[in-house]
Amino acid sequence: MLSIKNLHASIGDKEILKGINLEVKAGEIHAIMGPNGAGKSTLASIIAGNENYEVTKGEISLDGEDLRDLAPEERAHKGVFLSFQYPVEIPGVSVTNFVRAALNETRKANGQEEMPANEMLKVLREKSQLLEIDRKFLSRSLNEGFSGGEKKRNEIFQMAMLDPKLAILDETDSGLDIDALRIVANGVNKLKSDKNAIVVITHYQRLLDYIVPDFVHVLYNGKIVKSGGKELAHELEEKGYDWIKQEQEA
């Protein structure tokens, strides 16, 4: 589904990604781990189309379609979703209205009619239950005054509403207490199917106890330096990232 080949990217003069290769197939969960500053969030942003980064070399495609020249919204319309590490506050625009606009724009771009109000209500109710969100929460201004946990839950709620092909969860576990972590992970697992794929970006192994990956990749200094199964995450948890660093520098 997602195919990344020899991806190099920089911001200004600084090269951040130095040749990433990654193949994600439908039905798979991949985890990307690594120390701070390795380029994890940059990779997530670039897949979603953040124009602050320049792709200098390499390819990114989704189901064989080149993503490089597409605007972020066009990528979203093709099924890419990025759950932000720091979701943005938008005062005066309620969660419901924002999600409705996002969903209908995507439908419009794919030649579908806007979702009828009664169906919208039904889906809103269903997906908010999935993330244990109550109705009142939906009428609050998007992310304004939300706790860290509420922001992340709201991100996954939007993911549930938009039903993407490829979801990238950027540090979704940061700022979550154990209950919120359980709810969020549970939501993600229920959304998982053999038709979509999930890339989990995280610093810690904690989230991976709940969202169990098929593959774990270690990103260090702009490159994937190690790949393996879920046991690699446990190894990292035990040994820390110094192990990787030493191995790389040796």
Added chain:
Amino acid sequence: MDLKEKLLSSFIALEERVDVHSELHDVRTLALKNFEDKGFPTKKDEAWKYTSLNAILKNDFTVFPKQDNTIEFNQVRKYFLHEIDTYKVVFIDGVFNSFLSSTTHDGIDVCLMSSALNKPKYKMVIDTYFNEIASKEESLTSLNTAFAIEGAYINIPKSKVADKPIEIMYFSTGNEAALLVQPRNLIIVGENSHVQIIERHQSLTENPVLTNSVSEIFAQKRAIVDYYKIQNDNLQANLIDNTFVSQKQESHVSVNTFCFGGNLTRNNLNFYHLGERIVSTLNGITIIGEKQHVDHYTLVQHSQPNCESHQDYKGIFSDKSTGVFNGKIYVEREAQKTNAFQKSNNILLSDKATINAKPQLEIFADDVKCSHGCTIGQLDETAMFYMQSRGIPKKEAKALLMYAFSNAVIESIKIPELKQRITKIIATKLGVKMGFDL
């Protein structure tokens, strides 16, 4: 003949229509003298550094328009807050129109300045309040005073809540090639009373219009006044609004200015405090484009202890539009424990748009909290990326962000139907159908 000369000679014509032996006429004569001495302000005046009237003053304005102008309600229905019942004081080319108006003397007075100025029963009120706080120095205010014959007169006695909002409307029809109108409003809100007022100047023509308006607002003890100015006029319309607010102890007055257009708009907004524990609120949203120009010039004079003032002005400027925010806070020596806050946040959407923001704080008391902040920026890129990554196209994302930017001020609107209306105008201005109930 230039406009100044024309006005001076028009004053002689005015004298044939009014009682020249009244005290009121002495006030007019004195005001004319001040205007004669000072003339129209130019960019050499510090207060008019960024706003030039030169081009506008070249028009051959008619000072006394024809009296027989009528318009059908259906033509202008959309300018009223027609979703709810309101009192209406409506003027066409400066002349009161009883057909479109809905005035009252039942418990409260919502009527005409001309009757208040001429009928003996109002004499005491007029003697006490008329031209009491309007500037005697500023030449445009003096010009208005000299020609003050018509406008809205609102008097809410003690302990009354006006049962519905009051709309003050000025239409210009284009029956004159170029029209100068000088409305004069007087608003007195008694002890413990409450009123909501909406003021709008609307040109219905492509002919140039210059409005030089003066409003005096008196809030007695514990009075609450919510005042809304809607400025959404066409590109030939020019407005100079001079508003003077006098507040007694524990009164709350808010003036909210929604400025979406006109060719040139200047808002002189002045607050004076006569007691303690007063709250003054000045809010503004400006969204303009093309070559439009908007200048907000505010003054809050803190003369008494324990008072608050809050200023929050948001501006979005595109194309070659220009904006000015000049906010003066003056805290006198006696005004200890003053809380005075001022914010002016601006977004420039084009390289050719300009904003000049100038906070002026003069503080002579030593135990006060005062703050000011002016920001000028572009739209937040992270926020744009966030919305786009959810599938919202750039243009819509931009509009949503601008809406969010002005939201704090929109939230302060206390009349739900007006809030809806302003939201709609903003959505239209931003060129986007926001297909949801924001």
